[in-house]
Amino acid sequence: MPRLAPLHRDARFCPILDVVAQVRQLQARGVELIDLSVGTPNFLPAAHVYAQAQAALADDRGVYGSSRGHAGLVEAYLHYLSGQGLHLHEERHVVTGLGAKHLLHSVFGVILEPGDEVVIPTPCWPTYFDIVQQAGGVVVMVPGTVETDYKISPDALAAALTPRTKAVLLNNPSNPTGAAYDRDALHELAAVLRGSDAWIISDDVYSRFVSPSMDFCHLLQVAPDLVDRVVKIDSVSKLYGMPGWRVGMMAAPVSLAEAVVRLNSNSISSVPEVAAAAAAAALRGDQSFSLAMVEQYRARRALAHGLLASSPRLRCPLPDGAFYLFPDVSACFGLHVPAHRATTAAPVHAANDSPASVDIPHPPRAQSEPIQVRDDLHLTQLLLNQAHVAVVPGRYFGEPRSLRITCSADADTLAEGVARIRSFIDSLI
Numbered sequence: 001m002p003r004l005a006p007l008h009r010d011a012r013f014c015p016i017l018d019v020v021a022q023v024r025q026l027q028a029r030g031v032e033l034i035d036l037s038v039g040t041p042n043f044l045p046a047a048h049v050y051a052q053a054q055a056a057l058a059d060d061r062g063v064y065g066s067s068r069g070h071a072g073l074v075e076a077y078l079h080y081l082s083g084q085g086l087h088l089h090e091e092r093h094v095v096t097g098l099g100a101k102h103l104l105h106s107v108f109g110v111i112l113e114p115g116d117e118v119v120i121p122t123p124c125w126p127t128y129f130d131i132v133q134q135a136g137g138v139v140v141m142v143p144g145t146v147e148t149d150y151k152i153s154p155d156a157l158a159a160a161l162t163p164r165t166k167a168v169l170l171n172n173p174s175n176p177t178g179a180a181y182d183r184d185a186l187h188e189l190a191a192v193l194r195g196s197d198a199w200i201i202s203d204d205v206y207s208r209f210v211s212p213s214m215d216f217c218h219l220l221q222v223a224p225d226l227v228d229r230v231v232k233i234d235s236v237s238k239l240y241g242m243p244g245w246r247v248g249m250m251a252a253p254v255s256l257a258e259a260v261v262r263l264n265s266n267s268i269s270s271v272p273e274v275a276a277a278a279a280a281a282a283l284r285g286d287q288s289f290s291l292a293m294v295e296q297y298r299a300r301r302a303l304a305h306g307l308l309a310s311s312p313r314l315r316c317p318l319p320d321g322a323f324y325l326f327p328d329v330s331a332c333f334g335l336h337v338p339a340h341r342a343t344t345a346a347p348v349h350a351a352n353d354s355p356a357s358v359d360i361p362h363p364p365r366a367q368s369e370p371i372q373v374r375d376d377l378h379l380t381q382l383l384l385n386q387a388h389v390a391v392v393p394g395r396y397f398g399e400p401r402s403l404r405i406t407c408s409a410d411a412d413t414l415a416e417g418v419a420r421i422r423s424f425i426d427s428l429i
Ligand SMILES: Cc1ncc(COP(=O)(O)O)c(C=O)c1O
Pocket: 039, 098, 099, 100, 101, 102, 125, 171, 174, 175, 203, 205, 234, 235, 236, 237, 243, 247, 248
């Protein structure tokens, strides 16, 4: 049997998409569960986005598109950047791709050589670990802890930089913690970054999801002198409710942008024109719809936080950005699920009508022995199987003492899901 390349032989399936698959299988079995796992926006794009997609479909010319990106999308992205107070880029700096994930994959593909180090503040989005590894790089984690609201200090960043550092990856605000660095903090981080010549990859997919009270800005606004090294990554997935349209945009120094254009030309050729036209409409069009959603997320996150924060078994900072909570649940490890617990789980419909392949127990039965909660992975499974609420174990993000809760569901669903988590955790003995 011919063999796979070493870097891909042991590559894992995206762990969050794995949780999604488990959730879908349980739902297909008729289990009524509340899904607070995947970071989807839970709203559909505004009407003008669909209208533009339909117009593009009607205009289809039956040709390949540009490997840099549809002209309307490139222009709309530059317009979006100016709206964010960034006037440093022109068309030659911009490239589009099939979502931020694809662009990040491409960027690491064109900058990393075997053994190059990529410094990443953690907890972080799990895909960073995989795409750096798949490009032959080595992740150097800089851990933020619950005590520091999951933020890292400039000194910790400085200590992680070595002559082997090829890139530093910043995600502001962060998935999974929602931690956001304000203008002053960015000044301090920029001072450290000036001391290295590494690329600075700024994953900004949540950059509009910040509390209005915060003095938030982009790294390039406090340090425009770094523009020759900063790669800004954006996406329409979260902000405009378009995760399935698969459109991302980046603005980078010309040499790197050109390398990604060449990669596109030899891989995807171009972003599908209908999706590109829809994304352009989202970036250029009326922003009030998505800004209203951002405000709703903030309110939902505050609601969920209010339900969790008073528990002595949870340490849950209230973040300034994104739409996640990342409570430290380590106080639950070693506690037991009371024997009666499984009988009080959520209702299950038509339990036997669909063949499920995952190893998840069928509708709860009363358990005879109290179960001891081992760790984050185990707690997540218990929450899924017994409380019927899906969250993501912290280890996937590099922090095994925590869980990630996505707060994008409507307020009632979120409140019910969080109440189930709280009641399950409170019931542990
Ligand atoms: C931090 C972060 N970056 C990038 C992405 C991917 O975005 P896209 O849908 O544009 O690929 C996600 C999606 O969850 C994310 O959380």
